[in-house]
Amino acid sequence: xxxxxxxxxxxxxxxxxxxxxxxxxxxxxxxxxxxxxxxxxxxxxxxxxxxxxxxxxxxxxxxxxxxxxxxxxxxxxxxxxxxxxxxxxxxxxxxxxxxxxxxxxxxxxxxxxxxxx
Amino acid sequence: xxxxxxxxxxxxxxxxxxxxxxxxxxxxxxxxxxxxxxxxxxxxxxxxxxxxxxxxxxxxxxxxxxxxxxxxxxxxxxxxxxxxxxxxxxxxxxxxxxxxxxxxxxxxxx
Numbered sequence: 001x002x003x004x005x006x007x008x009x010x011x012x013x014x015x016x017x018x019x020x021x022x023x024x025x026x027x028x029x030x031x032x033x034x035x036x037x038x039x040x041x042x043x044x045x046x047x048x049x050x051x052x053x054x055x056x057x058x059x060x061x062x063x064x065x066x067x068x069x070x071x072x073x074x075x076x077x078x079x080x081x082x083x084x085x086x087x088x089x090x091x092x093x094x095x096x097x098x099x100x101x102x103x104x105x106x107x108x109x110x111x112x113x114x115x116x117x
Numbered sequence: 118x119x120x121x122x123x124x125x126x127x128x129x130x131x132x133x134x135x136x137x138x139x140x141x142x143x144x145x146x147x148x149x150x151x152x153x154x155x156x157x158x159x160x161x162x163x164x165x166x167x168x169x170x171x172x173x174x175x176x177x178x179x180x181x182x183x184x185x186x187x188x189x190x191x192x193x194x195x196x197x198x199x200x201x202x203x204x205x206x207x208x209x210x211x212x213x214x215x216x217x218x219x220x221x222x223x224x225x226x227x
Contacts (some may be wrong), residue, residue, distance in 0.1 A: 028153065032213060034215075035212070042219065043204065043217045043218065043219040043220055044161065044204075046162075046214065046215075049214065071211045090159070093161075094162050097213050105151070105163060105166070106163075106215055108160040108161050108162070109160060110159070110160050111159070111160045113158075
């Protein structure tokens, strides 16, 4: 159980284009999903918290107009990187939250490696 | 001070060795604690939750010391496949966000 899928796994795009990444919880309903980015040899950095049916909550320093998040259903959240630039190249990972025996547990998607040329 | 701090390592150990990682957290009201494992260029995977009474899962033992605000992970009889980055993760008092440590690199060598 607790499987999260993410699509695409890898994308290369040209500077100025927009890229949409999908995150799905396959076998459970997730009222909350999270979006992270990770730079090489660094830890995960939370970008935003996505709640089904409401606006996402962005972390300080993350531009909401740059990283558009939509959480239209209990099993799907999307992150759109708008007008991508080379500095947006990173590993983007989503997670979906469920309550486990010791509190909230997060299960991660396999990640999307974005390269902006 | 970082919310979650870990020794980045790397810890280089031979197969069969016992290795321990520690992690400290700054928010005394933190509710839940976890160890995740992340392989190179992959997503983190939940290794185990950490309970107040300590818990064991096979070769892995996790302990929590609330008074000193640290969490530990002990790996016995290390295998080559244990080589990975181990992330200490804390659920602070506010909502269900998780705060990740930067990770400790473990390399098990034959």
